[in-house]
Structure formats: structure tokens, C-alpha cells
Amino acid sequence: MGDLITVEQIDVMPAGGQLTLTPGAIITPAARDAAEARGITVLEAGAAAPTQAPTVAPSRTAGFRASEIPAAPAHKNGPEQVIVTAVGKNRPRILSEITSKIAELNGNVMDINQRILQDYFTTIMIVEISGITGDFAGFKQTMESISQPEDYRVSVQHEKVFQYMHRI
Template sequence: MIRQVVTSRDVEDAPGGELQVGLEDVITPSAHEAASRRGVRIVRSDGSPAAPAPAVQAPPTPPAVAPPVTAPEAVRGTAVIVSVFGRNRPHVLAEIAGAIAHEGGNILDISQRIVRDYFSLLVIVDTAEVADDFRTFKSDLEALSREGDYFVSVAHEAVFRAMHRV
């Protein structure tokens, strides 16, 4: 169900001193203020009174310091980049995605480009749930490479971060 926002205008327009709202609707502080000023009761659809929402604490502001200059970060996390390029034909994406699914990889993002007869495909995969170790995952996917068809390469995201981000 879509949550509605109940504002002071809704309170002012309410006929007969009562305003019915949905279970999940959000009642703004100004609506509560208007309701108490005008003696309007705001009632949820299940009949319960709509209490003012507890104040939400603002997230702590991080101190304003320059990020430390660091060496390339360690190889951590489970995101890997599967890069594929070659001659375009039907089923390429299905084959790659199918193989990743078969290994238990979770696709986080995909980017694909076609230039004339050729394609390039990047798939970011979270390997946290992959059953085998990284080396098996990598060699299974890279086994899809065929001369004259397409080429698959799998590498941890850290190597791209080291090379392209300071």
C-alpha cells in the first residue's frame, strides 16, 4: 500500500472534528499541531488514535576532515568484476548471467555497450554466497571464453580501484 502524507491542510479540511487516515500514513508535525489547535481528532483506519511520530534523530554529522592519503586498499569485500567482450550474438548475456547464477553469484550491476558487431559487458558480482572458492568461480566463468567468440575475465574489484582511483 502507498503511504500518504497527512499535512495541516488535510486537518483544516477535515469535516466534523475527525480525520480518518490509513494505518501506515505519515502525519506531519504541522498536522498534529493544527489538529490540537482546532480540536480535530486524527484516527487510524483501525480506530486507534494517531500519536505524534517520535522525533527522528538526525544522523551524526561526520567530522569535516580530509580523507587520509592511503595506499591502495586491501583486497577485501566480495565484489568482483566480470568483464566480457567479443563478437555480438544472441544469448551472450543469458549465458553469462546463467553461469553467474549457477555459481551462486549475486549480480549487483550490469553495463553493456554495443559497437557495430562487437559488445562489451561488465557485470559486478557479489561473491559472498558463492559455494566454491574464488579460484573455482573464476575458472568456471573464464571457461566460457572461446576463440573468435567472446572473452571472459574475472578479477577482484580492488585491482580496478587501485589502478583508477587515487
């Protein structure tokens, strides 16, 4: 079994120091928070050099150990897709704002559907993300922050949830 890093271990370390995890080590979320609070840098085992980034999922989520989580299985039903939905009060340029952000991140719009009802619009896009810059979490965060909720709201969800809920 790998090392187990808990708050107790962090507490005895000098503040501002560095902790290098051995392969297979587990660091608890509380320990990670304690490390952050005391300015201790936690280096993952075999910390990802920028060149080997795209194989694994989010490293941005707090406390998430990318190295321990297996990558999503290869997609049997074609490439990995997400659903991008935008809802809000209609005004010019919205579609262009959304699609240019997708293009910037290297996403590929596969299908699009837009409806305007009175003053409100709903846009649904299917975006293929196999070739995006960064990972899913980064894509989601960037897309969801392009607009203020009182203007219009963008949400990004992995396609699988719709497949599970609406297809037998």
C-alpha cells in the same frame, strides 16, 4: 619450525605412497611436482573436510598451501566483489549464458553495463561473491571457460585492482 619437505625427501619415499604433512610444514613446489610425478599423495595438515571449505582461499592452484595462507581480511567497504568482463562479436544469448553461469555458482550481480559498437559487444558486471559455491579461483576458472576466445572472451578480476589503479 615445522618440517621442511624437499625433493630429496620425496625421492626416498616409495612410489604411490602417502605423505601426511604436520602442521606448519613447508613443502617446496619442486617437491610437490616430484610427488605428483611419482604418484605420491600429499595430505595437508588437518586436511579440509568438505564441510569446512569456504573460510580459506584457493586450494585448486597447484602447489598452493591453503592452510598456511591467512584468509583475506574482512572487507571494510562492504562485501567482496569481482568484475566480470566479456568482450566479443555480438550474437543472441550471450548475456543469458553469462548470467546463468553466475547464478549457477551463486554469484550476485550488483551492476551491469553493456555496449554494442558495430558488431562487437562489451559487457561489464560487478558480481558479489561472498556467497558463491567454492572459492574465487574456482569461480574464475568456471567463468573464464564458458566461451571460446574466437566467440567471446570472459575475464574475472578482483575489484580491488580497479580501486587501486583508478581511485586515489
